[in-house]
Amino acid sequence: MDTDNSDKNSLYELIGGDAALRLLVDRFYDLMDLEPEFKSLRAMHPAVLDGSRDKLYFFLSGWMGGPDLYTPRFGNAFLRARHLPFKIGSQERDEWLTCMLLSMRDLNYSEQTQDVLLNCLFGTADWMRNKTD
Ligand code: HEM
Numbered sequence: 765m766d767t768d769n770s771d772k773n774s775l776y777e778l779i780g781g782d783a784a785l786r787l788l789v790d791r792f793y794d795l796m797d798l799e800p801e802f803k804s805l806r807a808m809h810p811a812v813l814d815g816s817r818d819k820l821y822f823f824l825s826g827w828m829g830g831p832d833l834y835t836p837r838f839g840n841a842f843l844r845a846r847h848l849p850f851k852i853g854s855q856e857r858d859e860w861l862t863c864m865l866l867s868m869r870d871l872n873y874s875e876q877t878q879d880v881l882l883n884c885l886f887g888t889a890d891w892m893r894n895k896t897d
Contacts (some may be wrong), residue, residue, distance in 0.1 A: 774829025774874060775884060778877055782830065789821040791867040799866075805859045808850045827888070853897045857889045 771777070779785060793813045796802045809816055815825030819834070823841055834841055850856075864885060868878045 775881060776825065776828035776830030777875070778880065779828070782825070785824060785830070785872075786821055786827065787871060788864075788867055789817055789824065791870055792863055793817050794822070795866055796872075799863075799895050802859055802863050805856065805863065808856075815872045844889070844894075847892045848894055849896050852892050853896040854893065855897070857893055861885060861889055 776785065779788065793816060796806050796809070797813060809839060819838070822833035822837060823843075826834055861882060865882055868881065873881075
């Protein structure tokens with residue numbers, strides 16, 4: 765019996781599945797760690813990024829339409845509530861999205877894939893805003 769419930773037309777499939785997602789998340793945090801333009805974004809995160817890497821990877825797997833790796837480990841993400849301790853306005857949102865865009869470019873995503881993924885991420889990142897600009 766087929767027990768794979770993942771969506772074959774998902775973002776997850778579009779980017780190339782599990783290994784590709786792990787590469788994307790790792791590139792995202794590498795850039796956040798390395799690039800001066802992401803200094804303030806980096807400063808919100810823990811000194812050691814291993815936990816952040818794992819959590820974003822687990823979360824995005826399900827969010828992109830692949831296997832839900834987050835909920836079995838941590839329960840409901842309550843994503844917006846979890847971001848309330850951090851002051852997030854348009855600038856922080858855009859830095860986060862730019863970091864993701866540069867990661868996709870580094871990994872040679874097609875222009876079309878970059879657009880599709882960025883548009884979807886925009887909605888979630890924008891929803892995370894919790895301070896007026
Ligand atoms: C809008 C700009 C964003 C900022 C400034 C931001 C910042 C942060 C920070 C500082 C943390 C806590 C450090 C950590 O636990 O790793 C965090 C956690 C997390 N973020 Fe974001 N984030 C943003 C957008 C997003 C988006 C768009 C997603 C998903 C699509 C996301 C998913 C997560 C997840 C899954 C966690 C871990 C939650 C947990 O289990 O504790 N974030 N974020």
